[in-house]
Each structure stands twice: as structure tokens, then as C-alpha cells.
Amino acid sequence: MSTTAETTRDHAEAEPVLTVADLRTDFTLRSRGRRHTLHAVDEVSLTLRPGETLAIVGESGSGKSTLARSILRLVPPTSGEVTLGGRPVADRRDRREVYRELQMVFQDPRGSLDPRQRVRSILDEPLRLHLKMPAADRDRRIKELLASVELPETVLDRLPAALSGGQRQRIGIARALAVQPKAVILDEPTASLDASTRGVVLDLLARLQREQGIAYLLISHDLQAVRRIAHRVQVMYAGRVVESGTTDEVLTNPAHPYTRALLDAAPVAQHGGHTRTIRLTGENPGPFEVLPGCALAPRCPLAEESCTAGRPPQLPFGGTHEAACPVIHRQVSADLADARRDKEDHHDQ
């Protein structure tokens, strides 16, 4: 898609809104009297630029939510650095300062909205607390916010329970946008919605981004949603990034066996579906064991002895595309060399 490529180039020139460098978040668990350390987020780096959507993709337990929570310091990261607008988040004395620039929309608006608070007061709170806006201005701004998420003013006096799932998620979005943040983390924003509502909410998010230049860090296991609104994608497995690139690079030409299996497992809405070509063994164990080599190796049909020896490096696959799989990299390089040789032979004749 040329549009995606162009936009990605535009984004590449702007100063990043958010950067994450080698972030690690460990949890210590106790089981049968023994202590285990679990690297829920394991040396993750990312850059988010104004107006772009970076998707973090992976199945449950891969560390996506912990990454989001660590960025916002809702859980303390073990090591690594997060900078917002060029300044380390760790240096900010006041968490409110962080929230003015970076907001979050949660998966289940039912859990993230106070059930006793009416919509008016849900939207009033950030304006009052974070922006210290006078009452008269707040009233006007609340109406603006409602209009921006395409809700009628009649919802203002309702409680969250009296709204549909899609309406609740719009309120969650409006609340996040109230402080005019530079970036918003969307943690599975459509996972609790029906298919038809899901598309509408994704389109709404895309429109708000175009109008306001907000950057999104979209956390999702919904590859369709990612295709629809993300410019770039990073795939996580067991706390680590295994593949990254533009949406096209990663989802049209997946390199890593995990990404391939993920795409291959997605059901296709057509009769007879499709034939799966790559299968992983067993289920995602989560980051329970700290493995010296590739975390996927125990489940990977392509695994070789060397895969368990050391952690695979990120290898280039052309453009901005990178994946941490030496086996696939060798295959692809060999195919390319073959193609080149064929072409030269053709020339010689």
C-alpha cells in the first residue's frame, strides 16, 4: 500500500512522542516455596511518532498489557527507559504531568468506568483535575468531546450501565481525549465489542487521529483491527519483540514463525475456510521459564539445535522489516540468492 508507506515516511521525520528503550518488567512469583522470576516484558524497545499508530500484537500472556502499564508506571519497570516528549518519565515528579501527554483506553469500559458516576462527571473529572479548567469552559468542552465521539448530549445524565458496549467505549475514548494528549495507549479497545460496532469504533479512532494528530499505541490480538488502522506493527511473544515493520511488511509477508502461525490460525469468513500451513505445538505458556534461546523454540516446527543456544538477534528482511529468526532469515536469503543466480544465468544466455 503506497499510502501506508508514504505516511510512514512522513512519520519518520517527526520527533517521537514516546520512546521505550530496552524496557524490562519482572514479576516474582512464589510456587511450592520457590521463587520464580518472570520477565513479563523482556527488553522491549519502540518509537511512536506524532499521528501514527503502532500496533503491539500477540496472544494473551505475551506481555502487552504489562508493557502498557510499565510505560505509564502503573507497574514499576525493572530496567530500561521511557521518554515522553523527549523527557524521561522517571524524572517526572507528578504523575499528572505524564497523564496530560499520555492517556490510556482500556479493553473493557465496564471495568474502567465508575458505575456510580454519570457520563457528565466522568468527562468533567480530567478537565477539572488535570487541566484546572473553569466550570463554564468545562461544560462547553464536555459537549465538544461528546460530539467528537459521535454521541448525543442525552447520554450526559446516564450511568455507564445504561449505555451499550460501543457507547461505553466511546466515553472511554472521550475521557482519554479530554486532556488533549499527544499519545493514547489503546489496550484491546474493541475486544469486548460485537463485530459491527468494532468497525465503527476503529473508524472513529482513525478519524480522531487524522483530525488531532494523536499517536496511538494499539495493543491488540485482533489482526483485522491492526490491518485496518495501524501503520506499523511489533509482534510480541513471551515478553519479547519477535518481529517488527510496517503493517504491510509484517502482515503481508510475515517472517517469524510465530507471526506466520498467528496469521495462519485466524479464521477466514468464507466457505471451507483455508488450509493451515504452519502449526505450533501446544499452547502459549507465557513467559514462565526464562529460556536462554528463542522463546518459541519449544513450540516451533522449524526449530534447530542452535535456536536454544542463544537469544536470536533481530535480522533485516528488507525495508524496515526485522525479525528474530535466523532459520527463516537463512531460508529467505538463500531464496533471494537463487533468484539472483537464475536472473544472471538468464542474462548469460
Added chain:
Amino acid sequence: MTGKTTSAPRTGAAPAPGDDTGPLLSVTGLSGAFHTAHGSTQVLHDVTFDVPRGGITAVVGETGSGKSLSVLTVMGLMPPGLAVQGSVRFDGRELIGLGEDGYRELRGNQIAMVFQDARSSLNPVLTVGRQLAAVARLHRGVGRKEAEELVADTLARVRIPDPRRRMAQYPHQFSGGMAQRAMIAMALLCRPRLMLLDEPTTGLDVTTQADVMELVVELARQDGLTACLVTHDLGVVGETCDRVIVMRHGRVVEEAAAEAFFRAPESAYARTLLAANRIDEAPGSPT
């Protein structure tokens, strides 16, 4: 209005019990309403559909469309307050009005159900092996030793590795996908003729979901099991089902062979649903 756009004519008279040419399950004119002190709300309107013998029939629709209530009614597991009318024929035999004893016999030996959240359907304080063995002893009339053998075999059939070790474990030691396989094994132990699966893979990871659905398809193809799969995911339907019943607001709006359905759904609603399930194909995005 019946809301049905099926092209297949319904057989006039219901087949006699034991006649194995008609549909295995026939739901006709099923209506249901919740009666409370504040009045009554009708949630099922003249629901009519067939589940033919063999193969997998899907019941699809968005949340609240009446899918679960329809299949729960087939099992005689209506929630309190739901009053139903109409006809549900299983293998030619009328089920509406069957007493609790009749349903119990049916649930054990003829129809089995698998629910969405497998782990919460299992008893947390008993090992998985013990729960399955109890089912085997009850429904297969076998002794303890034999029941254990049967459970181990059935767990192997649903491709749970190392079944003997797994049998000694508690539900919380099972992953979501493993727990769902164990529930399918429990259903199989009853040797049912019809298996009802209500959103059996919702909440599971996509790779696990694909594995569990593959297992269901394999069981239907190899063992001639008839399955009725309730889902909101048309992708899952496309991958696995032979027939599609679309519900909306408590009504059946379309009933068709899967092949015809995915080629050209008849109702405008089904076309909308299909488009919503293929949102990544929408033009002009991302910009």
C-alpha cells in the same frame, strides 16, 4: 412474519421417532419470554430451524440475539423465568413439555453441551480425572478401573498429551484450551448423538481456537457426530460449518447451506454481518 429466507422447503409432517432420514433436530415456532413483576419481555420470536444429521450447523448472531437461549431450550436448561412455547423435536420426538426426568435421560445419553468458559464448568476442588470418571461410570455403566481407561482414551482422542498425568491435575492447572478439550472429552464420554457447543472458543487465543475447532471438525467428520455450534464469529463458521442459521433480535433471519451463504447471503443483515467480519478488507485504510 417468520423472517426466514430459506429456500429449502421444510418437510411437512415431522418424521416419526426412529425415522433417520429427517433432521436430527427440528425447532419450529419456538417463542420465549421472560415474565417478571414489571411485565414480560419476549426474547425468542417464532424461532424455526433444522439441524440435519451429521456435519456441523452454525447458529450465528451478535450478542443478545437469542443463540444461547435457543440451544439451552433444546437441552431443557431454560433460565428461571423463561417461558417457552413451540416445538423442539429431537429425532422425531417432542421435547417441549418433557419432564425433568426425561431431560435428564436425554442430556446424559443423547445430547451433550459444551459451554464457553470450560474452567468454570469444572469443579475446582476435584481432579479432572475424577470428574470425567464419574461421568463415564454414570453414563457408560462401567466400573472404576474401566472408567479410568475410558477417560484416558477419550483424553487422548481430544489430543491432550500425557492423559494419565493430566487426570491427576486440578482444573486450575489446565490452560483454557486444555480445559475446553477436557469438556469436549466429557461430552464425548456420554456418546451423544448431538453435541451443542456454545461459543466454545471465545476467549481462547487464536492459535488455540483454531486447534480446538479443528478437533470438533475431526470428531464430526470421523465419528459422524452431529454438532450445533453457537458462535458470533463468521470466520469460525466459514472454517468449520456445513450449514448456517443467522439470528437477530430473537429471530431466525436466514438459514442456508454454508457454501451458498458465503457465496451470496440472502438477507441484508447477513451481508452486513459478513462485511463486519471482514473489516480488514474495507477500502482506503489505513491512511
